[in-house]
Amino acid sequence: xxxxxxxxxxxxxxxxxxxxxxxxxxxxxxxxxxxxxxxxxxxxxxxxxxxxxxxxxxxxxxxxxxxxxxxxxxxxxxxxxxxxxxxxxxxxxxxxxxxxxxxxxxxxxxxxxxxxxxxxxxxxxxxxxxxxxxxxxxxxxxxxxxxxxxxxxxxxxxxxxxxxxxxxxxxxxxxxxxxxxxxxxxxxxxxxxxxxxxxxxxxxxxxxxxxxxxxxxxxxxxxxxxxxxxxxxxxxxxxxxxxxxxxxxxxxxxxxxxxxxxxxxxxxxxxxxxxxxxxxxxxxxxxxxxxxxxxxxxxxxxxxxxxxxxxxxxxxxxxxxxxxxxxxxxxxxxxxxxxxxxxxxxxxxxxxxxxxxxxxxxxxxxxxxxxxxxxxxxxxxxxxxxxxxxxxxxxxxxxxxxxxxxxxxxxxxxxxxxxxxxxxxxxxxxx
Numbered sequence: 001x002x003x004x005x006x007x008x009x010x011x012x013x014x015x016x017x018x019x020x021x022x023x024x025x026x027x028x029x030x031x032x033x034x035x036x037x038x039x040x041x042x043x044x045x046x047x048x049x050x051x052x053x054x055x056x057x058x059x060x061x062x063x064x065x066x067x068x069x070x071x072x073x074x075x076x077x078x079x080x081x082x083x084x085x086x087x088x089x090x091x092x093x094x095x096x097x098x099x100x101x102x103x104x105x106x107x108x109x110x111x112x113x114x115x116x117x118x119x120x121x122x123x124x125x126x127x128x129x130x131x132x133x134x135x136x137x138x139x140x141x142x143x144x145x146x147x148x149x150x151x152x153x154x155x156x157x158x159x160x161x162x163x164x165x166x167x168x169x170x171x172x173x174x175x176x177x178x179x180x181x182x183x184x185x186x187x188x189x190x191x192x193x194x195x196x197x198x199x200x201x202x203x204x205x206x207x208x209x210x211x212x213x214x215x216x217x218x219x220x221x222x223x224x225x226x227x228x229x230x231x232x233x234x235x236x237x238x239x240x241x242x243x244x245x246x247x248x249x250x251x252x253x254x255x256x257x258x259x260x261x262x263x264x265x266x267x268x269x270x271x272x273x274x275x276x277x278x279x280x281x282x283x284x285x286x287x288x289x290x291x292x293x294x295x296x297x298x299x300x301x302x303x304x305x306x307x308x309x310x311x312x313x314x315x316x317x318x319x320x321x322x323x324x325x326x327x328x329x330x331x332x333x334x335x336x337x338x339x340x341x342x343x344x345x346x347x348x349x350x351x352x353x354x355x356x357x358x359x360x361x362x363x364x365x366x367x368x369x370x371x372x373x374x375x376x377x378x379x380x381x382x383x384x385x386x387x388x389x390x391x392x393x394x395x396x397x398x399x400x401x402x403x404x405x406x407x408x409x410x411x412x413x414x415x416x417x418x419x420x421x422x423x424x425x426x427x428x429x430x431x
Contacts, residue, residue: 079122079389084335208251232259289349
């Protein structure tokens with residue numbers, strides 16, 4: 001079987017209900033027969049029939065129509081999760097993204113989301129941007145896309161990581177499509193409430209400088225204690241959580257001391273910081289792909305000199321930080337944080353995660369760990385009751401790790417129990 005071709009399918013009709021034949025409702029069960037199914041890093045792969053019905057993994061077929069697919073030579077993992085994705089990040093120029101038409105950003109975002117799905121990412125968390133409009137469009141199947149969680153524009157102080165202005169720019173900037181500049185406790189409370197009112201999954205806040213921003217040193221913490229506490233307490237009160245862009249130990253400690261529950265990036269953290277994160281149950285989402293991609297391709301794609309220089313400061317430390325965190329018992333997830341044309345490096349991020357953590361731990365980070373970070377136990381697993389999202393591989397990724405990142409190793413991808421790669425599969429309804 002070729003990597004992008006459907007496996008032979010055998011349809012087996014079940015008998016109609018004898019009691020109420022005219023009222024029987026037939027649910028089609030897809031049975032991947034004899035597959036090696038991922039059970040987590042402790043148990044590895046176990047051979048079993050994997051059964052999908054009504055968008056879920058189920059234990060048996062009951063009295064329903066079955067579609068049997070031979071999978072004795074396949075290894076099946078849960079659909080991958082990218083917990084640091086940016087649908088609207090269509091450029092390497094922050095001001096271009098923020099001040100361009102939202103309609104253009106949304107259409108570009110749709111293409112970025114579809115490509116992510118076809119790489120095997122069946123869930124993404126957009127941690128700077130997105131809105132209820134694109135979320136509703138995905139729910140209505142107006143275009144092919146992974147499951148989509150969004151924070152809305154990330155919160156940034158004036159001159160912080162989400163402020164796209166250079167020092168010599170004398171213009172006002174309050175908000176764009178990916179970031180919003182908000183200062184002061186009262187204004188931040190309103191901003192958090194507005195995001196949660198309009199469907200945000202979580203709140204994203206910038207608590208240190210960053211590579212992409214132009215006027216803020218990477219290590220220095222951002223926002224005051226009172227401002228951060230206003231953000232995090234309001235999110236918790238609504239049953240949500242706050243995740244923070246932070247690189248240095250001082251910025252991470254500033255964040256978690258004020259209620260932040262998840263750290264994005266964290267490249268410059270040390271052993272004492274990861275110990276504190278572990279003690280508090282703080283999660284880490286490394287984004288190794290971004291630095292590697294900017295280092296190799298940033299200059300040719302027009303990335304500014306300030307960002308290129310900042311990237312060198314964090315480039316080699318990302319893997320070390322992820323390793324330190326994992327060894328300390330921090331839950332380590334997976335993200336990519338790719339901007340502009342660099343989005344095609346998403347699977348490179350998988351390779352870098354495997355190099356940092358090993359194949360089993362990296363696979364866990366992209367599935368069950370990310371599901372826990374996103375607070376959705378239906379994701380990241382192929383146990384009964386889980387979402388029927390899966391990637392079918394042609395090789396055992398524990399023996400051949402490149403099966404996790406090589407597109408040709410994907411025999412099929414399932415979202416809600418329906419194939420994504422099979423030719424002639426209807427990806428969406430025409431409306």
